[in-house]
Amino acid sequence: MRDTLIIAPPPTPNGDLHVGHLCGPYFGADVFRRYLTLRGHTCITALSVDVNQSYVVTTAERLGKDPGALAVKSHQEVSETLDMADIDFDIVGFPDRAYTAYISDWFAALYERNIFQRQTRPYPYDVVRKRFMFESYASGTCPVCLSGTNGNICEACGHPNDARDLLGLYPTGGAPGDPIEMRPVEQYVLSLEDWREPLRDYLDTAIPERRPSLQRLIDELFARRLPDFPITFPSQWGIPAPFPNADGLVLNVWAEILPGHYHWLEQAASSKNMTFPTDADYVQYLGFDNSFFYLIAHVALAMAAKKCGVRSVLPAAIVTNEFYQLDNFKFSTSQGHLIWGRDLLAEISADEARFYFAWSNPDYSQANFTMEDMERVLNRKLRAPLKTIRAGLQAVTVPAQVQDTVWSTALYSRFESVYDIGRQNLRAAAQTVANGLSILIRQMDAGAAPSELCASARAIAVGLAPLSPGLAAELWQLSGGVGRITWPQSEQLSQVA
Structure with a gap:
């Protein structure tokens, strides 16, 4: 049985996690880890914070804080909020000297094998704030989808950009019309076009299962020349580029x-x-x-590293999610349009929050969070059914032997389908839990035998465990389950008529 490595993007340590953050890749990764653990797999999971991200600097400027102190405080808050949500990673790292040395050595090894190209190109320079404009330092309008964006990536459509190409470019922290100069800069890049065919082959064979928005983005990117991917930026914030004659350049955090x-x-x-x-x-x-970063730039970098004999791993699966909105508008820290994760988790249990995160998950399409809908869903689909089931199970004598039935076997089959990495669907997982609870209540009303009731309850507990582990453990114990929740062996289920 192969081990599984599970990773999620590092949150930028410029604040705590809001509900939109929690519901995305961190929750999805934790659900998958819990599912694999139930199936007997060994998982290694890791997360860190993105200290060298330019957004740490611009947020600190907006708040009047020191960026280093903001990053340290945010790392602590992020770790605490993940813990409150029962989202567990084996490590939530904070970059240190060992990390910096590892990164520097990795890129130096690729440089020595001539993987990168050195270019001289004009860069927009913010005269007022005295810095070059890229990522969070640049603001404007995306030339592809016409949404407001910062430099190098558009969150709305996923397309990369060059800050020079933004429509209405202006310095972040300033305003349209602020003085900008074009200044020549030496920069290192990775030519993604050189990796077009290996990238295309890999995506077609290794990642055949793609969610709709991701498929559209890939098609659009490959419809034209792939851009050069910057390995360095002219800045003082970040890891200094470990290349000769690279003064004033830092590694692109992406x-x-x-x-x-x-x-x-x-x-x-x-x-x-x-x-x-x-x-x-x-x-x-x-x-x-x-x-773009993970499927194109990172895969090309990993392929280049593999060619050079440098540590690299290519993904066996890539799982994306869409935006989770609040009251039909994007979560926004700067505009105060958000619910902090810790505030929500102070009001309801992690188990209930996680169930609703799954029920309303933006895994395949953009989704919307409202407090009213959350309360309505939890009351109808989780709280009320569980109250009835608790009373029903407490009134029966749990038999010494519980045999699986066609009902419990069908539940196991459905849970396996919705948690499988190739087609993970968290909404379907929550709906299956709700369906199972309804089935169990109907069985109780029909006077089903205790063995049948306990078989269904245990199947629901197993399927609920990746979403709401505390509630699942309670249901497992009420139905006579002993010890930790376990997924039945396939031979046990195959014996059910």
Whole structure:
């Protein structure tokens, strides 16, 4: 049985996690980890925070804080909020000297093998704030979808951009019309076009299961020349580029993230007294807005590293999610349009929050969160059914032997389908739990035998465990389950007529 490595994008440590963050790749990755653990697989999971991201700087400027202190505080808050949500990673790392050395050595090894190209190109320069404009330092309108965006990636359509190409470009923190100068800069890039055919072959064979928005983005990207991917940016915030004659250049944080994942997975494996399993299945969770980086830029970088004999792992599966909105508008920290994760989790249990995160999940399409809908769903689909079932199970004598039935077997089959990595569907998982609870109540009303009731209850508990582990454990115990929740062996289910 192969080990599984599970990774999610590092949150930017410029604040705590709001509900939109929680419901995305962090929750999805945790659900998958719990499912695999139920099935007897060994998982290594890792997360870190994105300290070298330019958004740390611009947020600190807006708040009047020191960016380093903001990052430290945010890392602590992120870790606490994940813990409150029962979202568990083996490590939630904060970049340190060992991390920086690992990243520098990784890129230096690729540089020595002539993987990168050096270019001289004009860069927009913010005269007022005295910095070059890229990522969060640049603001304007996306030339593809015409949404407001920052530099290098558009969150709305997923297309990469060059800050020079933004319509109505202006410096972040300033206003349209602020002075901008074009200044020549030496930069290192990876030519993605050179990797077009290997990328296309890999995506077609290794990642055949793609969600609709992701498929559209891939088709649009490959319809034209793939862009050069910046390995460095002219800045003072970040890891200095470990190349000769690279003064004033730092590593692009989106390039840094790839070997950063490897570093934190190594640390996570070490914490479990394991070595990094090179033959493991590598599963990447991410928000759709980061798709270009993970599916194109990172895969090309990993292929280049593999060619050079440098540590690299290609994903066996990539799972994206769409945006989770609040009252039909995007969560926005800067505009105060949000619900902090810790505030929600102070009002309701993690189990209930997780069930609703699954029920309303933006896994295949954009979804909307409202407090009213959450209360309505929880009352009708979880709280009331569980209250009835608790009373019903407490009134029966649990038999010494509980045999699976056609009902419990059907539930196991459906749960296996909706949790499988190739077609994971968290909405369908929550709906299956709700269907199972309704079935069990009907069985109780019809006077079904205790063995049949307990078989259904245990199947529901197993399927609920990746979503709401506390409620699942309670249901497992009420139905006579002993010890930890376990998924039945396939031979047990095959014996059911």
